[in-house]
Amino acid sequence: MGKGRAPCCDKEKVKRGPWSPSEDLRLISFIQKHGHQNWRALPKQAGLLRCGKSCRLRWINYLRPDVKRGNFTKEEEDAIIRLHETLGNKWSTIAAHFPGRTDNEIKNVWNTHLKKRLVSKNENTQKKDESKEFSTSSSSSCFSSSSGKNSREAFAMPVSDNAQDFKTDHLSNHGSSSPSEEPEGLSSSSISSNITNSSQVGVSNPEGQVGSLCNFIGGYYDVNNNASEEVNKPGILDTAFDISFESDLEFWNMLDSFGPFQSDEIQSHDGTQSSNFEVENNKWLMYLEHELGLESKDGGEANSVGPEIKPEGEMEMGHYHNTVQPSTK
DNA sequence: AAGCCTTGCAACCGCCGTTCA
DNA sequence: ATGAACGGCGGTTGCAAGGCT
Incomplete structure (x- = not known):
């Protein structure tokens, strides 16, 4: 043959390194809308300059709505x-x-x-x-x-x-397996049959999509604390994911300018999170909602932080990259 | 205060197994 | 039956942040 294995993507034309907020949002909104039948084709369809593998990894390890973060017990x-x-x-x-x-x-x-x-x-x-x-x-x-x-x-x-x-x-046999086999200390709630992997995320289920999406928007930094309820509004969701992948370049570019942000800020959301983080978090959410025209009228927690929404450059989006982790070192 | 070292983690790489034409 | 395409997995790396001197 002499052809060898075709590279999964053209590394020259593919962006690498940390993901920007804009890329994250693009990926999330695309998957919520269309699922991920074909990872290789996904970046192109979603307008991402990323390798399909990279998208998959980002989704599975980070953006998936049900991903649980925080310190291991x-x-x-x-x-x-x-x-x-x-x-x-x-x-x-x-x-x-x-x-x-x-x-x-x-x-x-x-x-x-x-x-x-x-x-x-x-x-x-x-x-x-x-x-x-x-x-x-x-x-x-x-x-x-x-x-x-x-x-x-x-x-x-x-x-x-x-x-x-x-x-x-x-x-x-989860749920019915013999307790003697089950690792000590793991309750049935911590080890459930709800094994989650990328293919099992509810992206193919319309209701699941909405739920997942809610979790994402409301809990991007806080998957575990049910904050999603605040934005669990069909209207918002409809609007949020009607974002055109092609048309709103300005918006995506603006998000890009924030630099990388990482949802690892949801770490330690066991109630001990610093209020400083929550303020920044809420600012970010408010800002996003504002830009997306999604401000909640009934004043959820996100709006309780204060009305000040700083424009690009003043929000110090750099904070969202590993800066508010509870240090366990 | 500054520089060096260590740690933690996101992301990348390449291989393997499966699917499908 | 075969090989290309693809998804998934495990190993490794690069970098940022924290700790130490």
């Missing part, structure tokens, strides 16, 4: 550790046990926190073991054989069979 972390022992680096499978969590997020948590925790734990136990006779038991830790960088190799062999069993058992 101790229970979640424990569950991840347990699942990882069984499944290895099957992040998507592990993620399936945590509705709203993405494989990328779990992978990151594992690599940044849990792995280290286990390594140090393992070192301690290893020191103890060294004083004893060599034990043939190699299953005491998932790290026993993973000295190299490639954890894929380390886990591939020993877990494959178990993984399949586990997958079958847990994915098909």
Whole structure:
């Protein structure tokens, strides 16, 4: 043949790096309206200069309405550790046990926190073991054989069979699976059969679309706190997603000028979020609503912040990029 | 206060499995 | 039966923010 694999996109003509608000909105509104049957064709149809893969990733890991963000609880972390022992680096499978969590997020948590925790734990136990006779038991830790960088190799062999069993058992029997198999600390509400992946997001369901969209608009930074109710108004939604992808260049360009903003600001929305963030958040929402002509007349929370809507440049949109995260470092 | 180091995370890359013509 | 196209997955990287000296 000699052709090789065709690149998924022309990297020369494709934008890379952080997503801008405008791009996010375009992607969201497009998916809400049309779904995502074809990721490769989507960027073009949505007027995005992005690779289809990039769009998919952005949607799945960030923009999806049901994506849950914020710090992992101790229970979640424990569950991840347990699942990882069984499944290895099957992040998507592990993620399936945590509705709203993405494989990328779990992978990151594992690599940044849990792995280290286990390594140090393992070192301690290893020191103890060294004083004893060599034990043939190699299953005491998932790290026993993973000295190299490639954890894929380390886990591939020993877990494959178990993984399949586990997958079958847990994915098909959620809600009715035997409690003994279920990771400790995970309630039925935290592990539900509502496994979410990109293809299961309600983009094909008109009602689901509206619900998802509400969640997005109202909860772009606050998926978990039901703020969506504030803007759960059909009229608003209709208007919001009648935005033309081609015609309102000025609007999209204006959004672009804000620079990247990240919905990771919804982190720590467990009620401990600083009011500073909420003010900025609400300003942003108000601004968007204003620009879209969506101001809610009955004065939701978003309007309680104050009437001041600063124009471009004064809203310090840079704030929306990783600046108000609750620091856990 | 400034510079360096570490950490965390979004995004990219390339491979693999599945689907479809 | 075959190969291209596509979606999905896991590994890795780059960068920004925070911490430390």
